[in-house]
Amino acid sequence: MGYLLGVIGNPIKHTLSPWIHQQFMNETSINGIYRPYEIKEDELKESFNLFKKMNIDGFNVTIPYKETMLHYVDDLDERARSIGAVNTVVNQGGKWIGYNTDGRGYIRSLKQSYADLDTFVKNVLLIGAGGAARGIYDALNQESFPVVDIANRTRERAEGLLDSKENHVETSIYSLKEAQQNLQQYDLIIQTTSMGMTPNNRMMPIDLQNIKENTIVSDIIYNPIETSLLQTARKKGARIHYGHGMLLHQAALAFELWTGKTIDPNHILHELEQKLKG
Numbered sequence: 001m002g003y004l005l006g007v008i009g010n011p012i013k014h015t016l017s018p019w020i021h022q023q024f025m026n027e028t029s030i031n032g033i034y035r036p037y038e039i040k041e042d043e044l045k046e047s048f049n050l051f052k053k054m055n056i057d058g059f060n061v062t063i064p065y066k067e068t069m070l071h072y073v074d075d076l077d078e079r080a081r082s083i084g085a086v087n088t089v090v091n092q093g094g095k096w097i098g099y100n101t102d103g104r105g106y107i108r109s110l111k112q113s114y115a116d117l118d119t120f121v122k123n124v125l126l127i128g129a130g131g132a133a134r135g136i137y138d139a140l141n142q143e144s145f146p147v148v149d150i151a152n153r154t155r156e157r158a159e160g161l162l163d164s165k166e167n168h169v170e171t172s173i174y175s176l177k178e179a180q181q182n183l184q185q186y187d188l189i190i191q192t193t194s195m196g197m198t199p200n201n202r203m204m205p206i207d208l209q210n211i212k213e214n215t216i217v218s219d220i221i222y223n224p225i226e227t228s229l230l231q232t233a234r235k236k237g238a239r240i241h242y243g244h245g246m247l248l249h250q251a252a253l254a255f256e257l258w259t260g261k262t263i264d265p266n267h268i269l270h271e272l273e274q275k276l277k278g
């Protein structure tokens, strides 16, 4: 029998993960099924027990259960523990281990687009302090960028990102307005809030008036592919990075955890883009 895999979340109807993982299975000649499971909060425990009975090999976790899942797994990988969220669960000999591939997936995607990242980028601005920002901040801390500042609507939430003992970058916390006034000091600006996501396509957390030429502006939203923020950045001559690369790379890292197979997912990036455009 092949691999039994899936994704849990709510809502889950529009997820492209089954399609992505089917491409990975085809490419590696692995047999398996990857199913979406829309699960309500009060069904979570029952579903988890059912997964155990089915002896499912692993599953992804998406909104709104990434943090809840911390309490369901038997053990946590150190990155997931440090981030405080799980996006991938692996059945390791009957024990359920929680991982988080979001941040590493993000960095991989960024590096594939910008080979000069390590030499070019010194100062990073991270906009947002939710679950996605936590994963990315953790991954940025594994890199060699000296400064990673955070701008968020709610200051206390941004301060929460500094709790981990493993942080070694220098970080200042700013309001969105303060960051906006000092954008010229950043080489890489990463947008992780939900502002700009369909149906709020016109929204932007920050005005890009003050960015310097050649700055990389990255948005993790992939619906739409080009957010208003990225459109503005492109028109100002900035280099831009789209969000669907992260979607693909976090999936490839999860697939590797389940099957041991390394995937370079870049060749389906264009097809994914077409699917997202509908």
Ligand code: ATR
Pocket: 127, 128, 129, 130, 131, 132, 133, 152, 153, 154, 157, 192, 193, 194, 195, 205
């Ligand atoms: P995710 O897990 O996708 O990161 P989240 O944990 O709900 O989602 O985090 C959402 C992020 O978007 C937060 O940084 C949030 O700011 P707050 O911490 O102040 O709530 C930000 N956000 C959402 N709506 C916003 C808005 N209208 N204006 C500014 N920031 C917003």
